[in-house]
Amino acid sequence: MERILPSDEAYDLLDLTREIAERELAPRAADYESRGEFPRQVLRTVGRAGLLGLAYPESDGGGGQPYETYLQVLEVLAGSWLAIAEAVSVHTLSCFPVAAYGSERQRKLLPEMLAGDLLGAYCLSEPQGGSDAAHLVTRAVREGDDYVVTGTKAWITHAGHADFYNIFCRTGGPGAPGVSCLLADADTPGLLPQKPERTMGLRSGPPAQIVFDGAHVAADRLIGGEGVGFRIAMQALDAGRLGIAACAVGLAQAAVDYAAGYAREREQFGRPIAEFQGVSFLLADMATQVSAARALTLSAARLKDAGRPFSVEAAKAKLFATDVAMRVTTDAVQVLGGYGYVADHPVERWFREAKVLQIVEGTNQIQRIVIGRSLTRA
């Protein structure tokens, strides 16, 4: 597939990513997924290659790459192992609060964060509410030089593996204006990751609840001031949603490539099934949807790179690309017939993995709300 990238450096970066994906990711994915083992060492390799801080400025220790390039890197990673691409996306999201709103002192952590020496987690969702995040109930009360945090976060990617946690919690009254963001280290007493969830897919990186049982977080770890937390959370998600869209494009492209390869080899009625129009039209529709999803995602990224408003376009990209990933992975199973339904081929795993992309970082119903509001508000 031909790509247009913004610089020679970006082409080199994509070549390096393909090499890492082929050498380090593809051979390990199925094994880690079936054992449910968290791939911390693989993430270190990805971090050493500079892929965990790509979209942040070089002056902060990042890769200084436009979002357009970062997303194409994510796409390549997702085509080999979705859990790694999702981890890169979540880590990138988790670095946003400090990078965009951090104090001078907090920003001293950025080089280690962006190099991936420190892995991040983003704690917004709670058991009683994910979509309605403005009504979160985890509370932080100021006591002397600390905030004391009490409550439960749910579905936290990297829970128990992360080195730093962005905690969105209530320091004030009801709704969005009462929310603040605290940065906690993993060894904070009272920060208690629970057992990983037993998930449909992404089994090498399942989320878990985190109980905050009177966890003391130093007051100088408040990011951006009291009451700014919800704004930080939403801005982080705008960019994060593009990451999820890119993961969806990569997963769907892998499914198209695999299904097409299978259709060229598999024979029925004395000829390759790819020669039946019923199959080749299905493949053509799959490939077209993936190209459209990629174009939408990259056009939103270019708006972001140009410093233009991009939040509605990011919602469209996340909605469209993740729905495409679900449809295309479903069709890939169909192209393989019975062989698509068993673990000997990766399409059954991709089908299970695609589902989560329609749910995380705002369900696709929530994306429709964002898009609909932009059309109906005067």
Ligand SMILES: Cc1cc2nc3c(=O)[nH]c(=O)nc-3n(C[C@H](O)[C@H](O)[C@H](O)COP(=O)(O)OP(=O)(O)OC[C@H]3O[C@@H](n4cnc5c(N)ncnc54)[C@H](O)[C@@H]3O)c2cc1C
């Ligand atoms: C694998 C995985 C990893 C995750 N990682 C993280 C993470 O790292 N950090 C984090 O904070 N969260 C994380 N999440 C949580 C995720 O963001 C939430 O699951 C998601 O936002 C939905 O929240 P909910 O599960 O509480 O569903 P609910 O909000 O209860 O929604 C249930 C259903 O109702 C629909 N719905 C809700 N409100 C409306 C509405 N107004 N109009 C129409 N439909 C509506 C939803 O679309 C959904 O279909 C993760 C989830 C999963 C599964």
